[in-house]
Amino acid sequence: MGAEPTAQELKDLVAEFEPGKGHLLPALHRVQETYGYISRDAIEAVARQLNTTPALVYGCVTFYADFRTHRPPETEITWCSGPACRLAGGERIREAIEHTLELPLGGHSDDGRYGLHLGQCVGTCHESPQVWVNGEVRGGLTVAGAIRLAREVKAAE
Numbered sequence: 001m002g003a004e005p006t007a008q009e010l011k012d013l014v015a016e017f018e019p020g021k022g023h024l025l026p027a028l029h030r031v032q033e034t035y036g037y038i039s040r041d042a043i044e045a046v047a048r049q050l051n052t053t054p055a056l057v058y059g060c061v062t063f064y065a066d067f068r069t070h071r072p073p074e075t076e077i078t079w080c081s082g083p084a085c086r087l088a089g090g091e092r093i094r095e096a097i098e099h100t101l102e103l104p105l106g107g108h109s110d111d112g113r114y115g116l117h118l119g120q121c122v123g124t125c126h127e128s129p130q131v132w133v134n135g136e137v138r139g140g141l142t143v144a145g146a147i148r149l150a151r152e153v154k155a156a157e
């Protein structure tokens with residue numbers, strides 16, 4: 001995992017965004033695309049740049065499911081919460097993975113090796129129910145398959 005960005009790096013990253021121009025979301029997307037998450041320091045850097053409060057920025061970060069406030073784990077299982085995947089038994093897949101990983105949705109292991117993340121439909125509904133492992137579709141899952149997958153992720157070094 002890379003080092004934390006410095007205050008100067010964060011400042012430079014969002015330097016082009018301006019207050020009062022609807023730049024909050026673009027600035028937050030820039031941070032997340034660059035670092036994979038939006039740290040407390042990044043929230044403060046964005047707030048300073050846009051001349052607003054960290055509380056307002058934090059509220060925005062936590063409102064949108066796409067933003068995250070913690071560094072992503074090395075291996076991330078993203079569970080699709082879309083309607084087609086739910087209809088195909090997605091809830092049972094989620095429960096099986098949560099149980100096997102011993103993590104709630106949104107949680108990650110203490111060592112940061114793996115985590116379980118909430119995802120939205122990306123249009124690959126024909127492979128329902130599905131998860132993505134670091135972005136790669138693992139579709140047509142059964143409960144047994146989901147448990148196997150979670151065990152593999154948990155055991156991987």
Ligand code: FES
Nearest residue numbers: 082084085121125
């Ligand atoms: S509902 Fe899961 S990919 Fe569309």
